[in-house]
Amino acid sequence: MADYLAICYFHINEGRFEIKVGGLYMPGRYFIVFCTLFSLLVAVCESKLLMFDDFEGKLNKKHWAHGIKARKIDWKTKGGNLEILPTGVGWSYFGYGKVAFKNFGLQLDFQPLHDEFGNGSWIGLLFRASEDFNFYQLYVTPEDGIGTKNYARWYVRNGEDKNTWKELRELRTKLPFPVISKQWYTLTLTGRGFKFELYLKKKEDAISTKVMDWTDPKSLHPEGTIGFISDLERHYYIDNLRLFDSPNEANLAIEPNGKVTTFWGRLRQQ
DSSP: OEEEETTEEEEEETTEEEEEETTEEEEHHHHHHHHHHHHHHHHHHHSOEEEEEOOOSSOOTTTEEOOSSSOBOOEEEETTEEEEOOOSSSSOEEEEESOOBSSEEEEEEEEEOBOTTSOBOOEEEEEEEOTTSEEEEEEEEOTTBSSSOSEEEEEEEESSOGGGOEEOGGGOEEOSSOOOTTSOEEEEEEEETTEEEEEEEETTOSSOEEEEEEEOTTOOOSSBEEEEEEOSSOOEEEEEEEEESOHHHHHHHTSTTHHHHHHHHHHHHO
16 A cells, blocks of 8 residues: 655555655654754755854954944954953943844854953843944853853843943843853854844753743844944953854754754855
């Protein structure tokens, strides 16, 4: 007994359910795996890698800029990482990516370093940002830092008026495990429309943990770039940054074989 569906044949072989795909027979239990992998491959091929930077060599000026209006962040490549240095003063300094996006999937590795007093440093990330100070902002605060420890904290700013730069305090979320200075972690942030999702893992772990999701009810910033922020004591490393035009791509990148995603992304850029 056999039924035909697209390129697949379904039949019973000695009491076992099997599927024939082309000239290949496979047990039925493997068919679900085959379909899942095929659908992921299609999604990868349809997505676009907007930016990849492993920060080897000098800082890539095609990817990064200081902006015209902002105080220039002190950043440099060091040992294959992007080092964000403290300013030594109380003002905030900014650095921006050059690639604008709407929907996105962002993944990067980060390591909090120490401030001059030996405290773990906050990580400051901008997204949907512009050089005229419109942006969403995420701080990741380490367990061994000062202030609110081991939290995701979200901010928004609407222009040059600093009074519009406010924390969304109701969104403060405890991280699912301790983030400690001088250790590497992988952050995944996705945005579809005005809904954002944050994932986190230790770099050596296979699977990320969802931290939270939230939606901007005011739909403030539909498009922009990524960026980083530093001030008096902020000091941290960034590495292996991947920016996609689809949140689904970053979700694939949080699976164990994340380097496959980078490989496909590079192919799409060529």
